[in-house]
Ligand code: 8DG
Ligand code: MG
């Protein structure tokens with residue numbers, strides 16, 4: 001119960017984006033009760049009626065101001081994770097998309113949601129910052145690689 005209301009514990013769907021530029025990926029340090037101060041991908045909740053591609057493009061725009069063509073957004077993988085953080089445990093089915101910036105696309109990420117993120121930057125995949133948000137860390141440790149072959 002919270003303010004007299006029952007909290008429904010249901011799994012939610014999130015869409016997050018590996019936005020790639022050369023050998024680098026876009027990451028930002030989270031400001032959140034889930035994964036606070038860890039480095040994570042841009043992304044958020046799937047809204048009613050959206051495709052994964054539309055959600056990835058929208059979240060990228062809302063969080064970084066960057067424009068990406070939904071036709072070039074590709075599905076990579078899905079995870080199923082429970083976040084036991086109290087007082088609001090959560091459960092996400094997270095869809096990971098890939099967007100590859102074209103050579104010469106020099107859009108700069110802006111920090112449009114400064115209460116949720118300390119700022120966006122490009123990080124070399126071979127030299128990722130620490131600590132990573134644990135779902136991302138788990139993927140990296142398992143050998144997952146978001147780059148096209
Ligand atoms: P919204 O209001 O914009 O829809 O949501 P948000 O505030 O942007 O949500 P979020 O926390 O950024 O993302 C939703 C959930 O997705 C997050 O609580 C857990 C899950 N998630 C992962 N991996 C990652 C990741 O690397 N980045 C982000 N942003 N979320 C992730 O499992
Ligand atoms: Mg968001």
Ligand code: MG
Pocket residue numbers: 042043044063
């Ligand atoms: Mg987000």
